[in-house]
Amino acid sequence: MYLAQTAVAHDSNLTLVLHVLPAIVVILATSALCGRLALLLRQPRVLGEMVAGVLLGPTLFGSITPGLQRAIFTPEVKPVLYVISTIGLTLFMFLVGAGFDHGSGAAGGRQIRHAAVLALSGMLPSLLLGAASAVLLYDRLSRPDVSTAEFALFLGGALSITAFPMLARILYERRLQNSRLGRLSLLGASVDDAAAWCFLAVLLAMHTGAGLWHAMRTVGLAAVFTIVMLTLVARLLRPIGERVQRTGHFGFDHLYLVLGIVLLAGYFTDYIGIYSVFGGFIAGLAMPRHPAFRAALHNRMMDIVSVLLLPVFFTFSGLNTQLGGLAGWAAVLPFLLILTAGFIGKYLGCALAMRSIRFSWRESFAVGGLMNARGLMILIFINIGLAYQIITPDVFSMLVLVAVITTAAALPLYRLSIPAHMERRMTEDLPESAPSPAGTPANVPVSASVS
Structure with missing residues (x-):
């Protein structure tokens, strides 16, 4: 009896593998093609990967060949893709954090205050304009079991978020991550996103009926976790960094330890x-x-995370996106209102904040364009909203389109604001000792390592 059960379980597992592997191959092929097309259009590769995810969903692939699309992305495959995508996002954000040069330079109280001003100026206008749009569109777009306040807060929160990984990849690619503009943008975006996730935690507590105490407990535990990681854990890891720096050897034991810390940290914050x-x-x-x-962390992990794991997340989001339902003025006008509210709030809010702390108008509008990109983070945000049934599939699809458009606009707005000769001066002014992106050696092309 036991042998028969084991054989059945083995057959079931083998069947699942035979479904998952072809799905991943299709994802990689489509992402590679769309990523290359994005580069030809002078856009970051990540934008092509986002579009690839949408194309593999019901909007195109499912519309042209619905039987084949359902055969590749079966109901059994989707949970596996979700797990892979979650691991990929966690590891990518880990690499972004590891490459963020927060320990050098004059990152004192003034820079932290400026970053807080930038974050709030990007969040509050988008939050208020998005919430106002949601109130106007509530009867047309919201689920009947979601209150006006919940719908307004969720839509405003989604529009207030910045694609921190996206912004980091653009700045790394242009070697600006350790410039005054780059450091302030990264710090401001990290504050923006951390606040947005705390905001979402409170909103979910309201929606699920867990109460304000549960939400405050979540925020408090997150603060304690951050303090412990940045003091105790960082101090315990310091001798390993010194040993790797002295010997040049980063072995499997080090990698096991690092991956264990990352996954446990991700588990705790998810919990x-x-x-x-x-x-x-x-x-x-x-x-x-x-x-x-x-440099060792980046060289060991970045390529496999960017090429294999992140495209799976984009596809997982794309499987929930149906843009065909947005045809007609009944859907187009609400979408344009949502897009305009998000774009104006973030772009002008961040630009005016940068100008108020004595950046030039060109630099200010460049940061406004970059902070307006929503990419990965809004996709994560709205996937949670869809899973908790705060928003409908139509609103989810609208916000996916907002993510694609604002992400696509980021680099053109940046280039329009900062010409190539001005950017060269900004990079030349950096000290020679400034680390390369995410610790990459100076002779490794940045575009190859992060795009």
Whole structure:
């Protein structure tokens, strides 16, 4: 009897593998093609990967060949894709945190205050305009079992978020991550996103009836976790960084330890109600800042995370996106209102904030364009909203389109604001000792490592 049950379980597992592997091959092929097309259009590769995910969903692939699309992305495959995508996002945010050069330079109280001003100026206008749009559109777009306040807060929160990984990849690609503009943008975006996730934790507590105490408990545990990681864990890891810097050897034992810390950090933040990607990011910040250690992390992990794991997440989101339902003025006008509210709030809010702290108008509008990109983070945000049934599939699809459009606009707006000769001066002004992106060696092309 036991042998028969074992054989059945083995056959079931083998069948699942035979479904998952072809799905991943299709995802990689489509992402590679769309990523290459994005580069030809002078857009970041990640935008092509986002579009690839949408194309593999019901909008195109499912519309042209619905039988084949259902055969590749079966109901059994989707949970596996979800797990893979969650691990990929957590590891990518870890690498972003590990590459963030927060320990050097004059990152004192003034820079933190400026980052807080930038974050609030990007969040509050988008939040208020998005909430106002939601109130106007409530009868047309909301689920009947979701209150006006919940719908307004969720839509405003989604529009207030910034694609921190997206912004980091653009700045790394242009070697601006350690410039005054780059450091402030990264710090402001990290504050923006951390606040957005705490905001979502409170909103979910309201929606599920868990109460304000549960939400405050979540925020408190997140604060304690951050303090412990950035003090105790960072101090315990420092000798490893010194050893790697001295010997140049980053072995499997080191990698086992790092991956264990990252996944446990992601598990803890997911468990307390804040998505696992922020556990990964905080774990990255806790890593030793030694250049050799950071370079080893990047060289071992970045390519496989960017090429294999992140495209799975984009596809998982794309499977829930149906843009065909947005045809006609009945859907187009609400979508345009949502897009305009999000774009104006973030772009002008961030630009005016940068100008108020004595950046030039060109630099200010460049940061406004970059902070307006929503990419990965809004996709994560709205996937949670769809899973908790706060928004409908139509609203989800609208917000996916907002993510694609604002992400596509980021680089053109940046280039329009900062010409190539001005950007060269900005990079030339950096000190020679400034680390390369995410710890990459200076002779590794940035576009190859992060795009």
